[in-house]
Amino acid sequence: VSGSSDVLIVGAGVIGCMVALEAVNRGLTVTVIEKDAPGRGATWASAGMISPFGGHQRSPTLTALANASIDLWPEHARRLETQTEIDVQYRTDGAVHIALDASAAALLADLAGQGVAQLLTPAEARALEPAINTEVRAGAFVARDHRVNTRRLGMALWSACVAAGVTIQLGEQPAQLVQKRGRFHAVRLSSGGEIAAGSLVIAAGAWSAAIPGLPRMIPVRPVRGQMFSVDAGSPLIHHNVLGAGIYLVPRERAHILVGATVENVGFAPGPTAAGIAELAAAARKVVPRVADLPIIETWAGYRPGTPDDLPILGGDPDVEGVFYATGHYRNGILLAPITAQVIVELLSGGRPAVAIDSFSIERFASHEQSAAT
Ligand SMILES: Cc1cc2nc3c(=O)[nH]c(=O)nc-3n(C[C@H](O)[C@H](O)[C@H](O)COP(=O)(O)OP(=O)(O)OC[C@H]3O[C@@H](n4cnc5c(N)ncnc54)[C@H](O)[C@@H]3O)c2cc1C
Numbered sequence: 001v002s003g004s005s006d007v008l009i010v011g012a013g014v015i016g017c018m019v020a021l022e023a024v025n026r027g028l029t030v031t032v033i034e035k036d037a038p039g040r041g042a043t044w045a046s047a048g049m050i051s052p053f054g055g056h057q058r059s060p061t062l063t064a065l066a067n068a069s070i071d072l073w074p075e076h077a078r079r080l081e082t083q084t085e086i087d088v089q090y091r092t093d094g095a096v097h098i099a100l101d102a103s104a105a106a107l108l109a110d111l112a113g114q115g116v117a118q119l120l121t122p123a124e125a126r127a128l129e130p131a132i133n134t135e136v137r138a139g140a141f142v143a144r145d146h147r148v149n150t151r152r153l154g155m156a157l158w159s160a161c162v163a164a165g166v167t168i169q170l171g172e173q174p175a176q177l178v179q180k181r182g183r184f185h186a187v188r189l190s191s192g193g194e195i196a197a198g199s200l201v202i203a204a205g206a207w208s209a210a211i212p213g214l215p216r217m218i219p220v221r222p223v224r225g226q227m228f229s230v231d232a233g234s235p236l237i238h239h240n241v242l243g244a245g246i247y248l249v250p251r252e253r254a255h256i257l258v259g260a261t262v263e264n265v266g267f268a269p270g271p272t273a274a275g276i277a278e279l280a281a282a283a284r285k286v287v288p289r290v291a292d293l294p295i296i297e298t299w300a301g302y303r304p305g306t307p308d309d310l311p312i313l314g315g316d317p318d319v320e321g322v323f324y325a326t327g328h329y330r331n332g333i334l335l336a337p338i339t340a341q342v343i344v345e346l347l348s349g350g351r352p353a354v355a356i357d358s359f360s361i362e363r364f365a366s367h368e369q370s371a372a373t
Contacts, residue, residue, distance in 0.1 A: 098138070
């Protein structure tokens with residue numbers, strides 16, 4: 001395999017594929033290399049919530065990025081459906097958060113105080129979601145909490161990439177990066193070929209740190225997440241429902257996804273009996289009937305985690321032409337559209353419309369130093 005393009009992207013998950021499509025839209029030629037199967041990494045495992053507090057954390061810079069991305073989602077979903085005729089099941093019904101104890105209720109009041117959620121009495125929460133636990137202490141409704149079916153999304157993105165003329169190298173991975181005069185020049189593939197490109201985008205999810213020859217250490221590590229799905233027979237919940245440290249996401253045909261564990265176990269294979277048992281116990285507290293429903297599937301995936309739970313976006317400070325679009329942790333589906341926009345703006349030599357300084361890989365320089373001393 002040999003060739004050349006304006007942009008070479010490593011990884012065909014939601015991030016790599018969205019960057020590829022956005023780049024093609026801007027008139028760039030794109031090659032994507034994928035070691036495995038497109039859309040089968042974290043993207044496939046994901047619950048697909050597009051939520052303003054994705055990852056349940058409170059970083060103002062992340063909230064700004066998330067909000068910009070939520071605004072871009074409807075257009076992305078529409079365009080993908082028109083281009084591929086795959087319905088990605090983008091839904092905007094919102095989320096119902098429930099609190100089963102006083103400290104959880106205080107957190108919901110806090111969310112409402114920030115203006116992102118509307119507090120609900122237990123009766124109001126049960127009016128929206130009749131199947132929730134009768135002992136609910138308080139609830140909150142978040143209208144700007146959306147969702148997408150990420151397995152369909154992965155397929156749709158891939159098929160849109162193919163249709164848009166993206167050059168695709170499946171079963172390939174970088175063996176070496178070739179620089180010329182401090183600038184990225186090409187990638188040598190493990191199969192022996194070489195692909196020259198103007199720019200390189202690292203979008204390899206939880207595996208990003210393992211790419212050989214990168215200009216610096218990327219502090220991305222896998223964070224395993226387990227999930228299971230049940231068949232409710234007829235629709236049981238109508239929104240994303242969050243509580244007791246877990247979430248339930250409604251899917252077509254009355255299926256419900258339950259997730260997710262957050263485990264620092266490297267790439268240890270899953271799911272495990274303990275992980276699924278933990279989720280099932282929590283799900284029973286939120287929507288008791290879930291415990292009696294037949295399980296359809298259990299699975300696990302690896303989120304690309306970073307030391308501060310924030311993504312890594314932007315160019316390498318030392319080697320021109322190397323860009324990072326990784327470390328999206330619990331928010332990769334949420335953040336994919338804005339990531340694609342930001343990265344392609346940088347690839348085109350422009351300035352992103354949203355501030356990305358706090359997501360620069362340079363923020364980890366002091367970590368590396370302290371680790372070395
Ligand atoms: C259980 C679970 C639930 C989640 N729920 C949500 C949610 O509700 N909302 C949300 O926003 N996010 C959620 N996430 C997080 C989200 O799934 C990820 O942040 C997102 O999918 C990351 O996308 P990605 O494209 O970077 O990685 P991936 O989808 O993992 O794709 C990376 C791709 O790169 C390829 N690759 C890796 N290394 C190489 C290499 N050397 N050469 C070639 N190819 C390579 C891989 O094979 C893979 O296909 C969840 C994650 C999990 C595990």
